[in-house]
Amino acid sequence: MEYVKKEKTIALAFPSLVISRLGGKTITHCYQCGTCASSCPVARINPQFNPREIIKLSLLGEKEEVISSDAVWLCCSCYNCQERCPQKVEIADVIYALRNIAFEEQKSPNIYLEFASALMNNGRIVPISKFIEKKRPDYGLPPLQPTGIEALNKILSAIRFGTSLQKEEAK
Amino acid sequence: MTGYALFLGCTIPARQPNYELSARKSLSKLGIELVDLSNMTCCAPPPIESINLESSMSIAAYNICLAEEADLNLVTLCSGCFQSLAKANAMLKTDKHLKARINKILSHAGKEFEGNKEVKHYLQVLVDDIGIKRIKQSISKPLRNLKVAAFYGCHALRPSELLKLDDPESPHILEDLIEALRAKSVKYRNKLKCCGGLLRGVSDELALDLARDKLVNTSKAGADCIATLCPFCFVALDIGQVQLRSKLNETYDMPVLHYSELLALALGIDPKELALETHKIKPDKIISKII
Numbered sequence: 001m002e003y004v005k006k007e008k009t010i011a012l013a014f015p016s017l018v019i020s021r022l023g024g025k026t027i028t029h030c031y032q033c034g035t036c037a038s039s040c041p042v043a044r045i046n047p048q049f050n051p052r053e054i055i056k057l058s059l060l061g062e063k064e065e066v067i068s069s070d071a072v073w074l075c076c077s078c079y080n081c082q083e084r085c086p087q088k089v090e091i092a093d094v095i096y097a098l099r100n101i102a103f104e105e106q107k108s109p110n111i112y113l114e115f116a117s118a119l120m121n122n123g124r125i126v127p128i129s130k131f132i133e134k135k136r137p138d139y140g141l142p143p144l145q146p147t148g149i150e151a152l153n154k155i156l157s158a159i160r161f162g163t164s165l166q167k168e169e170a171k
Numbered sequence: 172m173t174g175y176a177l178f179l180g181c182t183i184p185a186r187q188p189n190y191e192l193s194a195r196k197s198l199s200k201l202g203i204e205l206v207d208l209s210n211m212t213c214c215a216p217p218p219i220e221s222i223n224l225e226s227s228m229s230i231a232a233y234n235i236c237l238a239e240e241a242d243l244n245l246v247t248l249c250s251g252c253f254q255s256l257a258k259a260n261a262m263l264k265t266d267k268h269l270k271a272r273i274n275k276i277l278s279h280a281g282k283e284f285e286g287n288k289e290v291k292h293y294l295q296v297l298v299d300d301i302g303i304k305r306i307k308q309s310i311s312k313p314l315r316n317l318k319v320a321a322f323y324g325c326h327a328l329r330p331s332e333l334l335k336l337d338d339p340e341s342p343h344i345l346e347d348l349i350e351a352l353r354a355k356s357v358k359y360r361n362k363l364k365c366c367g368g369l370l371r372g373v374s375d376e377l378a379l380d381l382a383r384d385k386l387v388n389t390s391k392a393g394a395d396c397i398a399t400l401c402p403f404c405f406v407a408l409d410i411g412q413v414q415l416r417s418k419l420n421e422t423y424d425m426p427v428l429h430y431s432e433l434l435a436l437a438l439g440i441d442p443k444e445l446a447l448e449t450h451k452i453k454p455d456k457i458i459s460k461i462i
Contacts, residue, residue, distance in 0.1 A: 078365035079329035126181035148210030
């Protein structure tokens with residue numbers, strides 16, 4: 001009896017973590033019908049990505065397999081699966097929650113580190129070059145308003161955003 | 172005149188003067204005043220949501236606070252910005268625990284989300300505030316000979332429960348607006364499937380595969396051009412064609428225009444004022460059909 005109890009605790013640690021995160025709370029509603037996978041434009045052309053499989057592995061507690069694989073980063077965030085899920089699992093948001101955990105454990109593709117530092121340094125993830133900014137009057141466009149970078153960084157430091165990024169850079 | 176705070180985002184001012192010019196000029200011609208607020212930031216779209224959802228929600232809420240302070244509703248041109256802001260706005264208006272949690276974070280920047288403003292995609296402004304009838308009456312250059320493939324992309328429509336732009340499986344707002352310009356909206360296969368834009372830089376091959384599907388199907392349907400709502404869809408399909416030519420030796424020569432560009436042309440705005448040179452696939456064929 002004790003053995004069973006112990007196994008249960010181990011198996012539930014990862015799903016509990018996912019549930020506790022923003023975006024993750026509906027993961028346990030999944031009954032593995034596969035509507036998500038059959039609605040997914042990525043799964044149709046790349047068998048490496050299957051949202052039903054990602055949810056199943058997460059619910060089984062296979063944390064490493066989920067957050068260390070490339071698959072979780074192949075979601076195109078189209079929300080088709082979420083729209084069609086008969087159980088109202090917020091699948092695209094669950095995938096964000098999984099990516100958030102992976103990012104904190106430094107397992108994200110490098111481009112996300114670039115997005116994070118662009119956000120902290122410029123307040124934007126797509127930089128606007130000085131050249132383009134100077135051309136605005138030629139096009140007849142009004143000047144760009146200043147970006148709220150100071151307020152943004154106050155918000156980001158309140159959440160400790162980029163803490164794992166700093167760890168990554170220190171390596 | 173109805174006024175909105177314009178949420179411009181990053182990609183449009185960084186890369187697409189054609190989008191910004193056409194939207195500003197046509198909305199202003201139709202009596203919508205756009206106000207540029209200072210201190211706005213990135214909307215915190217999917218790349219930031221992928222890093223930390225709490226941050227993206229807080230950043231979206233911060234930007235909505237600026238509109239609340241200015242006592243204006245927000246309008247977006249980019250579907251990515253629309254999704255980030257409208258999703259946060261709807262969630263924070265209905266979930267008081269989430270609102271308290273995010274407001275605690277916002278207090279560090281001296282802000283408080285109240286939840287008394289709307290976030291709209293400019294298509295909603297066109298339909299709700301101006302109306303199809305008035306748009307039809309304002310057209311001076313009807314796009315009569317033009318067959319247009321409406322492409323919604325993903326983030327204007329889904330998650331529909333929060334965004335409420337249109338029916339996610341059978342939308343018609345864009346087709347209605349295309350036909351208001353007297354153009355013909357053509358049907359094509361896989362219309363509601365993703366353009367792959369967000370996978371660019373993560374898996375370029377996959378991204379291009381998804382964009383290719385759109386170009387194959389709109390070409391087969393005999394479209395003269397694709398109408399987009401989002402700067403990412405525009406990049407995926409316009410620059411995507413240059414990449415398909417060099418990587419797979421496939422040429423589609425399918426102009427991609429933002430709906431606002433078609434609207435501006437139909438309103439009689441001079442094409443020379445619209446920075447059409449921004450397009451990789453030149454829309455010259457379209458212009459000559461109109462004029």
